[in-house]
Amino acid sequence: MQNFDYQTPTRLIFGKDVISSLPDVMKPLGKKVLMTYGSGSIKKLGLYDKVKELLANYEIYELSDIQPNPKYDPSVLDGVRICKEKKIDVILSVGGGSVLDCSKAIAAGATYEGEPWDLISYKVKAKAALPIVDILTLAATGSEYDCGGVISRTETNDKIGYVDSLLFPVCSILDPVYTFTVSKKQTAAGCADAMNHIMEQYFTEDTTLLNDGFCEAGLKSLMVNAKKCLENPEDYTARAEMMQACTYGCNGIYALGNSASGWPCHGMEHALSAYYDITHGEGLAILTPRWMKHILSDRTLERFVKYGVNVFGIDSSFEPYEIAEKAIEETYHFFESIGIPMHLKDVGIDESRLSEMAHHIAVNEGLESAYVPLSEQDILDILKASL
């Protein structure tokens, strides 16, 4: 077991109608608010009006149109500019993980004199950040309970996971009802994203019995509940259980004391969505079974057997390699069963830039020190197998 240093100070207020807590949560944080959101679905939900009503006596500025795979330019830059110009006290992120990720980069950039990219690219360590409160409308990324955000810079095909302990939200307001209107496509992609967060932490060394059990519970809960959400989008319990299982995805609690895994599928997927702007969860779902197949070996066999037996209920009396291969197939079939396109070609990626992406990943993602080290050739093989 590895040493660890862990802290997640975020307050979670979870359940039906918990939006009513918003004024109490915001009270100590200041009167000048930057409200960040995406394409306007929060207006259809009535959430935009509700926030305005609850915070009637606040000075609210807005940054809208934050896209999935949130962009440094214009979103982060615009947000930082508003924060500086208006002397914003607190950021209120209303939306999914992309809005929140973008808000985190803005929160750090707002207190920094230089280019925000210095912080995101780890050239400079932030000294402070504005406080963030979020109201979540999509179960997926776990950004509501971690201190990281992923920011894309289109002109350089960079997609960087920016992590700093200053960036934990003060409070995340999680009402599963706000996820009722999430489309089937996004529900499935959210499930795949959250499952991959767990797999990235499960497939490594030095795991503990407790962590393995937590991970297996997370995976099983996501698979059962995502299916229920797809069948009945207004199944409160299923939406709530899915939201809960996603929440712990990236704050480390699934893997305290495990060896670092390097998060290889995320490393590879970041290039896919940086180059092609595809849906992150779909990219992960496509890559995961191919990566699994690529790394299956005597060294990793035990992990795959445990995964197959405990997550998919495969009979433990089968031969180990049979269990492992079946587990990889089941992974593929589960993603397929929730409607995810399972080939890169299905999401608009052909062979033309695979080598370029493999090179970009190899140079930028540090996957030579992943659980199973991946060279540029390994990465290219996985990408090709994913076509």
Next chain:
Amino acid sequence: MQNFDYQTPTRLIFGKDVISSLPDVMKPLGKKVLMTYGSGSIKKLGLYDKVKELLANYEIYELSDIQPNPKYDPSVLDGVRICKEKKIDVILSVGGGSVLDCSKAIAAGATYEGEPWDLISYKVKAKAALPIVDILTLAATGSEYDCGGVISRTETNDKIGYVDSLLFPVCSILDPVYTFTVSKKQTAAGCADAMNHIMEQYFTEDTTLLNDGFCEAGLKSLMVNAKKCLENPEDYTARAEMMQACTYGCNGIYALGNSASGWPCHGMEHALSAYYDITHGEGLAILTPRWMKHILSDRTLERFVKYGVNVFGIDSSFEPYEIAEKAIEETYHFFESIGIPMHLKDVGIDESRLSEMAHHIAVNEGLESAYVPLSEQDILDILKASL
């Protein structure tokens, strides 16, 4: 699924030699320290000298001789007196859960003008508390990651769980090596305590798939690792995994969104150890299977079947009641197998005061609103069955 409002801000620094972080942790908290500890085992461990060496430039006052089932008088009162007289900035708890529980009551009492019992008995809500840092030497209570403490008042046979969000430790320093010298008796009792924390949260309604899986993982980890610790007290991995599984016991994460269970075994055990000062974990282990037997019914059957199949691996094709009864037997036998005396008579409790204790429990513990409501007669029946 129930609504919840959850926050655990404590920082966990976990692993070999993490004591070296102590100066950095203490730095922002002030120079006047009350160091609290128990019977002196920290001196044998070398921990007392290590702390003095690491905090050489601090003004350290001491409160020693804090007992298991820590006492309001003299420990809490003495600690509060020292804090007020010496204008203590921060409490450093070095020891097990009892020392830490006592330190929490002191931390609250130190900033309150009146009798500390007003706070502990919930007559008055604390407005502030001194910061607490702890170095843990026993895996059991989970106090290192929660905001509660149990305090006993001998003259009234009161043993109260005092909970206030002000009382989260700022930081818990968890080095499994410090638990190598824990006796077999205390290792087993710690395991039983931690297991019961989980069972109290598992046996209730409205549980989620994720929570059930977390609880089952916790129970299995504790059973496997406690046995290893008993066989080889210096098995680092086993001590570390046990410490990890205990840590989450009482901060709520095993049951976010579950219905309140009322923690019935703890309610009953508090009277046993208040009247007889027995080891808390042993009291819990004795009561648990008798309580289980008492509450097994058509209403609770599903829980016991799930527990039996997922925790003990009982064949799910058996009849449900057969699985449930077997699960209760396995619970009893597990505790017996780790050397816990499994009858009240074995720990010095005879029938003479059972009725008095049952009455005390019924009046003070609110178990009429537990998962399965317990009347005074129910409680007496469980105590009698535990003789």
